[in-house]
Amino acid sequence: MTELVYLVPLLPLLGFITLLVAGRRLGEPMAGWLATAAIGGSFLAAVGTWVGLIGLDEHDRRVTHTVFEWVPVGDFSVDVGFLVDPLSVAMILFVTGIGTLIHLYSIGYMHGDANFSKFFLYLNLFAFSMLMLVLGDNLLLTFLGWEGVGACSYFLISFWFEEEANATAGKKAFVTNRVGDWGFMVATFLAFATIGSINYLDIDAAVADHAVSGSVATGLALLIFVGAMGKSAQFPLYLWLPDAMAGPTPVSALIHAATMVTSGVYLLTRINSVLHDAGWANDVIAWVGVGTALFAATIAVAQNDIKKVLAYSTVSQLGYMILAVGVGAYVAAIFHMITHAFFKALLFLGSGSVIHGMDNDQDMRRYGGLQKLMPITAITFIIGWLAIAGVPPFAGFWSKDEILLSAWDKGGINGFLLWGLGLLTAMLTAFYMSRQVFMTFFGRYRFADPDADEIEQAWDAYVDDASTTASAANDAQATALEANEKAIAAARDAETAVTDAKVALASAVDDDERSAAQTSLETAEAALEKANAALAPAATALDEASASASTASRARDTAMNARRDRPIAAPGEAPSAGEAEGFLPETVAARAEHHPHESPWQMTAPLVVLAGLSIVGGALNLPFTKGLHFLGHWLEPALAHEHIINASAATKWILAFIAIGAGAAGILLARATYLLHQRDPATFEKPILAEGWNYDNAVTAFMGGPGRVLFDAIAWFDANVIDGIVNGVATSVRSGGGMVRRIQTGFVRSYALGIALGSAALLIWFLVRTAA
């Protein structure tokens, strides 16, 4: 029955080929349903394979099925062959199972996209590659899947390629992963050169026979780990993963949370026999794992983009799995990989549902109170949160607890530190995930709230408006003042004219003069009367202008004071622009128009299934008695070197309670900060954390700065030095002798023709001879 394994990758491959040929014709939603059917069928085949493997004796549960010889050269011989063992079957079950749910979800999520069928073409190709990665019975076939998923990840991150940022993120993911792939490739070379085979079973056999030296094992482990650092996003190569969120959300859930990013963990687990002999390489792995877990968790605390929180959370959780591998707890690593796939896929799909409902806004500061508006999304998301925050009996608690226990069990200061840092990470995880849930689903509905920028803009507009009014009033006052002064001067002039006229009248010597003086006196008196009459209105106008200018100035001062003294909305209350309310930008009104809605059933159904799995997933491997170690027992044939826990039952209980306490502390702290508003969020959301400790910026600056300068220097060196020498020689030869001067033009041409004619003559002569 394990022959059904052929169908597992074959069905998605057929789906891919069909969509390649007829995807556009199938269109929406048929293309999506076809792809979903392909992966769904693959899931059924995986179940069949599983049943088939159960039917075998425990010791026979490592079966290879060869399809054909792939690269046979000399001693190097690699087949396209599948290794069906408990490990690969566990992987294909959850990859196809979650894959089916996410395909289904995508039918709803990608509704209306111009490249709907292309999206599903990539998804099916991804599923095929991922299954080849998992099922490959040798390093090279795994590498085929490894690179295949990388290429699909590239296609899907830059799916909306017209945005420059998406294209850049896709390229960054591929190139960063290639750094890791270098490690994988060299590990393959090393395995072949020292063992003579790159088949997993051969490698296991060689290790079992002590035919692999410790230094080779260490080298292999470290090189494979370099590959794992790329795919499983460990420090320092993690930095492609947060950017990968540029892809459509189902892609983030499937590829960048549940499946592809776990392939580094899978591969390390696959070669656990080598790791067993790899000595200090295990410590390197454990420390990089726990370091990445803690590092990424601190960054997640300060992110406001709902998907960025989940992205850093994924990096952090992958760190846990790597830690588990480093301490030899392979079952715990796979256990956490599976539970993480459940709850992180759930959280990502939930966030996609929120983003979908919130008009593609990803800023959690604008969410709030969504549990009433999107009930299914909210309830399922909350289940995912409880699972990742380590609340028993949800799935994440059990698997995380097992990793912490295994770290503790390593013993010594090393084990204690690994455990302690893991515990700190657990607390941070509970904190940032609670922050996310509280900001998104609880509290007040904030979507229509103006945000800080918008309020600032409103105040700017408000104060500007008052200032404009005030300065206009001041101008009017100045004009009135001038008019008043003019009127006073005119009255004074008229008075002088009257006095002059009176003097003229008094000194008149004859009648003619007297009557003329009399006339001008009358004119002057009339003018004076008019001027005096104008005085009062001018003074009134001035008074009025002055009054309104001072009112306007006061209004401006009031506005500025109001801005200065504006009340800061108490935490949890609606921020308001106060007096400036009327000046808010239109974006606020536009958001107020929007009504969040629950997503269609294709999207909510997978959420419900995943939520169910996130609740009961822990049952895969319960710690209480040996009989409940289902996963551990199942994986036994594939994991010869699983670390056996020595700790006493009492220690286990104590550690479990400490872990629960840490989780509770994280949740309570987040509650106090984001729900009860007793603490200022700024205490935790440090800018340096928001910037990811500036690591990404530093790398980008280095690549764009010194890196680019170096590359440019080499290109310059090639164009000017290497080629310059050649041209220099040519030039000096040319100027050296008159005869050679023609080299540049005529000589070459005639020489070339000479060769041509000479060869033609040779050929003809030869042909004639042969004929004769």
Add this chain to the structure above:
Amino acid sequence: MLGTVLAAGGSDVSFPALTLLIVMPALGALLIALIPAARTEAHRLVALLATGMTGAASLWVLLVFKQSDDGFQLRSDDPQTWVEGLGISWDLGVDGISLFLVVLTGFLFPLAVLGVNPEHDPKPYFAWIVLLEAGVMGVFLTLDLFFFFVFFEIVLVPMYFLIGSWGHGNRKYAANKFFLYTMFGSALMLVGILSIVFLHEDATGNLTFNVVELAEAQSWGTNAGRWVFLSFALAFSVKVPIFPVHTWLPDAHTEAPTAGSVILAGVMLKLGTYGFLRFGLYLFPEAAVWFAPVMMILGTVGIIYGAIAATMQKDLKRLVAYSSVAHLGFIVLGTFALNTEGLVGSVMQMVNHGLSTGALFFLVGWMYERRHTRQIAELGGLQKVAPVFAAAFTLVMLSSIGLPGLNGFVGEFLTLIGAFVASPWIASIAASGVILAALYLLWAYQRVFHGPVEGENAEMPDLKVSEGLILLPMLVLIVFLGVYPKPMLERIEPSVDALISHIEIHVPDWDEPVADQVVGDHDDDHGDDHDDHGDDDHGDEEGE
């Protein structure tokens, strides 16, 4: 005519099929030269017929090739001695090393003729292209050093005129540079050829230019061998090209007309790498072993240096040209790993590079026809308006990057794993070339195809059906050879193994660098518990 060839092939292998591979294109060129210039359509038709029939004949050679035979096949029993007194003979043969290069040549030339029409003077254009094919076939087929040299030089002429007359902007400079570079490179080789022929005559009294006789006799001393190897190596290094004698290539590739670039990259660069295998390793085993570390380092320098230079190019065609420097570095690396994996990988990589870079040059050429620019900065967002074009470019690009499942990976991986067995540190450094390949190609792809589409780019037409049909066979082979390279590998390997044992015989204290086989001893202990099913299926597979 084709019918006769095929009929003859079925019954009588001594039919001079290999001679036809050279003569058919040569006669085609002659015929084109005789047709009046006014009858433009006829030139193209004759060119198509000549290259098409040659292509069919090369396929026939592939069909009748016996894969288990490690010697030269289809070789005339009685080589025509051309000038008895001088020991020059018309001796042609094909083995696993040259087979796929012959087929690649036969495959690419008709596509090059079909793919692009010259902007002017079709008559000389087609005549030169078809003549070029005769020269290239000659190099791959001849087993006579004299004829090898003649063919090796002949190919310069058509390419010189193709670049100089039908090329782009700076074509005169590029053509002269190409010609002088390669000619000076091979001048010393002629001296080298004459030296070993005379040394052989001194030792045996037999004057011959026959490669097989010379290689088997090894009648020259260690020092002489090393010096003559150097003279050959210089000629081949220019042709490949190997750092630091590569600077003719970016100019020649960029300025050449599209068909010229396709052929230059597709087959002409392989004259150098093929030369290293056939005349470097075979004639001078001791020197090849002695110089191997240097050559591996030069190959690695080419991989890294070519990739870095490619990254910074502003001209898309120039970028592809520099990528060739990097790709050919892998071939040099694998060749001088001197083991089965490395050598088989090298031979396969020669074909892969011909397919992927040939296809890239077609695409870039067609893009130039549409947009009249190759400046990366002036392009952008093309995936929006030309999705099929972009998809074809993506597939070829991924092959060039070495994505598993496509042809480029198999060759690249084999050269690297062979090199690792011979020299782990060099191979580990060379493997970092795969990071750089992703960098320069994806970055270029992003700038050309992603982002918003504006201005003239918004009007770029998508791939035409006729162009798609030219590209399709290349794309199919890119996928097929990546998924199922076995038929190719198993034809290459016997000849490569024969070459390696030849080296082992003539270099007494040298053994092929091979992997440790720790599993071989223990396989039985562990085979039972897990391999049962695998073996069964395996058996079925082989039974087919």
